[in-house]
Amino acid sequence: MSAATVSERAEIRAMARELASRELAPRAAALDAGGQDVLAECWRLLVQLGLDRVLLDERHGGAGLGVADLLATIEELAVGDGGIAMCVLLCNAALATLTDEQLAVVPSGARWALVPGAAGTEVRFSDGQLDGSLACALGAHGADGLVILLDGPQPAAWAIPRDAPGLKLQRDTDQMGLCAAPAASIEMAVIRSAQVTGEVDGSVGTASAPALLRAGTAAIAHGIARRAHGMALEYAHARRQGGVAIIEHDAVSDMLAAMAVRLACWPQIAADPAGLALDGERALAVKIAASDAAVASTTDAVQVFGGTGYMVETGIEKLMRDAKYCQLFPEPNWVAHDELMRSARAGRAA
Amino acid sequence: MSTMIPERSLTEQFPRLAQNGGLDVRELERLRARARRFAHEHMRPRALQIDRRTGEDPSSFDWDLVRAGAEAGMLGLLIPKPAGGAGGMSTQVAVVMEELCAACPGIALIFGAHALGISPLLLGGPSQWDGVLAELVASEYDSEPQLMACAITEPEAGTDVEDPDLLRHARITSHARRVPGGFRLSGTKRFISNGSVARWITLLMPTDPRRPAESWTCFLLDTRSEGFAVSRVEHKMGQRACPAAELTFDEVFVPAERIVSREGDGAAATTIVLACSRPPVAAIATGIARGAYERVLGWLQEDPAARGLAERQHVQLALAGMEEEIHLARQLYMDAATELDHTALGGVMSHPGVRALGHVPAGIRSRAPVRGWLASERARDATIALLHRSTSERAVTRSLALSSMAKARGGDVAMRVTGAALELVGLRAGPIRAELEKLWRDAKLTQIYEGTNQLNRLEVYRGLCHAETMNCLPPLRRVHPDPAAQAHTNGDGNAHLQPDPPQRANVDGNGGRS
Numbered sequence A: 001m002s003a004a005t006v007s008e009r010a011e012i013r014a015m016a017r018e019l020a021s022r023e024l025a026p027r028a029a030a031l032d033a034g035g036q037d038v039l040a041e042c043w044r045l046l047v048q049l050g051l052d053r054v055l056l057d058e059r060h061g062g063a064g065l066g067v068a069d070l071l072a073t074i075e076e077l078a079v080g081d082g083g084i085a086m087c088v089l090l091c092n093a094a095l096a097t098l099t100d101e102q103l104a105v106v107p108s109g110a111r112w113a114l115v116p117g118a119a120g121t122e123v124r125f126s127d128g129q130l131d132g133s134l135a136c137a138l139g140a141h142g143a144d145g146l147v148i149l150l151d152g153p154q155p156a157a158w159a160i161p162r163d164a165p166g167l168k169l170q171r172d173t174d175q176m177g178l179c180a181a182p183a184a185s186i187e188m189a190v191i192r193s194a195q196v197t198g199e200v201d202g203s204v205g206t207a208s209a210p211a212l213l214r215a216g217t218a219a220i221a222h223g224i225a226r227r228a229h230g231m232a233l234e235y236a237h238a239r240r241q242g243g244v245a246i247i248e249h250d251a252v253s254d255m256l257a258a259m260a261v262r263l264a265c266w267p268q269i270a271a272d273p274a275g276l277a278l279d280g281e282r283a284l285a286v287k288i289a290a291s292d293a294a295v296a297s298t299t300d301a302v303q304v305f306g307g308t309g310y311m312v313e314t315g316i317e318k319l320m321r322d323a324k325y326c327q328l329f330p331e332p333n334w335v336a337h338d339e340l341m342r343s344a345r346a347g348r349a350a
Numbered sequence B: 001m002s003t004m005i006p007e008r009s010l011t012e013q014f015p016r017l018a019q020n021g022g023l024d025v026r027e028l029e030r031l032r033a034r035a036r037r038f039a040h041e042h043m044r045p046r047a048l049q050i051d052r053r054t055g056e057d058p059s060s061f062d063w064d065l066v067r068a069g070a071e072a073g074m075l076g077l078l079i080p081k082p083a084g085g086a087g088g089m090s091t092q093v094a095v096v097m098e099e100l101c102a103a104c105p106g107i108a109l110i111f112g113a114h115a116l117g118i119s120p121l122l123l124g125g126p127s128q129w130d131g132v133l134a135e136l137v138a139s140e141y142d143s144e145p146q147l148m149a150c151a152i153t154e155p156e157a158g159t160d161v162e163d164p165d166l167l168r169h170a171r172i173t174s175h176a177r178r179v180p181g182g183f184r185l186s187g188t189k190r191f192i193s194n195g196s197v198a199r200w201i202t203l204l205m206p207t208d209p210r211r212p213a214e215s216w217t218c219f220l221l222d223t224r225s226e227g228f229a230v231s232r233v234e235h236k237m238g239q240r241a242c243p244a245a246e247l248t249f250d251e252v253f254v255p256a257e258r259i260v261s262r263e264g265d266g267a268a269a270t271t272i273v274l275a276c277s278r279p280p281v282a283a284i285a286t287g288i289a290r291g292a293y294e295r296v297l298g299w300l301q302e303d304p305a306a307r308g309l310a311e312r313q314h315v316q317l318a319l320a321g322m323e324e325e326i327h328l329a330r331q332l333y334m335d336a337a338t339e340l341d342h343t344a345l346g347g348v349m350s351h352p353g354v355r356a357l358g359h360v361p362a363g364i365r366s367r368a369p370v371r372g373w374l375a376s377e378r379a380r381d382a383t384i385a386l387l388h389r390s391t392s393e394r395a396v397t398r399s400l401a402l403s404s405m406a407k408a409r410g411g412d413v414a415m416r417v418t419g420a421a422l423e424l425v426g427l428r429a430g431p432i433r434a435e436l437e438k439l440w441r442d443a444k445l446t447q448i449y450e451g452t453n454q455l456n457r458l459e460v461y462r463g464l465c466h467a468e469t470m471n472c473l474p475p476l477r478r479v480h481p482d483p484a485a486q487a488h489t490n491g492d493g494n495a496h497l498q499p500d501p502p503q504r505a506n507v508d509g510n511g512g513r514s
């Protein structure tokens, strides 16, 4: 896995941006409604551009790029649709944890998903068998395979193809946000098998999968906030109340300014994106900051739209729901705070 | 750990209630208990299912719930006792709204929007008691309850129609054109709660589009009228059980006697209606926050997946913060509601003349001469004169500001508490997450409708920080500027515009303080 040159990186970013505005944004409402056909259609486009295997090397049909390139790509995709960006993140993270032998039998175009085993959930590994259940696993419904991250001692992760005996998925029909990464509840009583099913070490090159997941969620939150700001700004110029465009009212321009400030802080927050996925604590902090900022910005964006913002067809309230899920995934932000402090406490104790 | 808000009686919580002469606190307690029972038995068990169904088909509507609500007395809250209703005011509606919204804000909005539709009629005084209000009450008894809606918002004017000064320069595209015997209404109203299911709509339109503020007029519209259509039902983020509709009016005829109050009184009527309806909206928000809080408490206590969480200080502090915010939000809306009912408008309702009329049997009131007099221009003027004698523009402005403060703060509390509750629970399985997500979606609307929170805070500035006095009472007399136009009315001297637009009072050299 190697990082792209500056110009390559700009090119990938531009390609993702183009795809987001031309193909994803127009389909965002259909993706939000949970349409599986439209998801398949978008996935085909993403696969054509190699965005499902950004981190894999050419041997495995990948682009051989680095974590920073993946993060830049999914941020751009999230401007079009946060759920699709989440699918891309989950698939790249999942495939990057697989061994060469496992990857060799994963067909091209397959959509895999990395599933974090949330703290407190009952997933056990013993005698070569993985047992337990997980709720609201984003991207798991319809995925061709899952990599379950375990919370606790080794093995760090476990790969399971969709048709593995003992794996049962049920679609989560109440999913409120990031709906293009369709969630499922998972029941597992899965036995290690020769080819794909089995332990993986949970690392993505030198990065760790949980850190990548948090850094990626932060990038998605930031992409969503960018879209909210863009839409709100445009509407504030077009909508007139009180005899002027509403951007002329301090009440509205204050909200837009606050959004712009949060966006402007992102490069500082997310400086050194490649390092982000190596540094678990920084990834946690960035995920907390970015998702809180996205929730604040999308909520304000709906407010700028007034009653129109509350209507599904406008597409702005969807951003609020998507941003909220970034606050809750891979863990709620208060649990992420806890995680941060756990290592700080441990550090002092040591 | 308790799963209910600590129970204190309303008098213990709000001593001021007992000082409100017109209010029977025990009756209010009983009403609250009835609302809570109705919410528990009929609303909460159906909330998620209705939300899902209306998410797929926004125009589906649950009339069974409306019938059950009518039986529980949720429809007649605001209808005056002489018309057969409960004779409640802002306080009663607010107390009920909190209870209903803790169960399901979408279903509660059906009853809230109905009350909003009724409220302009109250300003029409006794002339309205024996018409549609009595019909609404009768409809409840024959199990075919009728609903009302109130239509103010237009596509080009949302915030602008919520404030009399902004209305002056608003881009109003609707028009009530004077014709022999009445008016022909044309235009579009947008986002009208209950708009697609209402039998009657109180509706605001200008009779002179060049002077919308001065000619803003409230009409009572029969939705079976020719030319009226529901052009769309919106697909909303939340509060879905209550449909929000776009309504179009294509030369709909409304007879002159269906003007509520008088032609041109609409801007003042809107201000008073908003002062009355914002405390209940603040209560809606408080109820949403309480609903989320109670669900989290229940989950922590009952769900094995939450075992041990309540021992964490983080969780304890989050819960304490919710309790604190809900408590303050409730104090604010009760303060605003009682201020309005007791101080700003209390004098009107308890006026001996109004009370005496209330004792006259409906059979006598509906005899032709009495009915004719009650509907006459003189009686309408007398109602306005009574309003002027019983309250003041400053009292109503202050009351509006308190209502607006409660509404804006309540909306923010609802968003914060539902957001925090959802974060505590996270992406879990089971109904708890779906219920909290729904309440969070429902909460956002409380920052938008009944005037955005921004507009509400600007009203707080005007009424409290700057101590302005708004023109919020209709003028004592309306003088018709154009005698030729008068000839077109039905001869009772109806519909008379004031020659000069009302000036904002007391914004003068003494800093605008009255």
Ligand SMILES: Cc1cc2nc3c(=O)[nH]c(=O)nc-3n(C[C@H](O)[C@H](O)[C@H](O)COP(=O)(O)OP(=O)(O)OC[C@H]3O[C@@H](n4cnc5c(N)ncnc54)[C@H](O)[C@@H]3O)c2cc1C
Residues within 6 Å of the ligand: A239, A241, A242, A246, A249, A250, A251, A252, A303, A304, A305, A306, A307, A308, A310, B113, B149, B150, B151, B152, B153, B157, B158, B159, B160, B162, B166, B190, B191, B192, B193, B194, B236, B244, B445, B448, B449, B450, B451, B452, B453, B454, B455
């Ligand atoms: C679900 C729903 C139900 C509703 N039910 C009803 C109903 O039953 N009856 C009815 O009549 N209406 C109803 N409404 C309309 C509601 O009252 C309006 O949406 C609200 O008043 C805001 O108007 P708007 O949507 O046009 O927003 P706009 O007025 O366009 O506001 C857009 C943004 O500009 C800001 N803004 C506008 N003007 C100013 C100003 N002068 N100063 C500072 N900031 C300003 C606002 O705060 C907001 O942030 C409903 C709305 C919704 C969403």
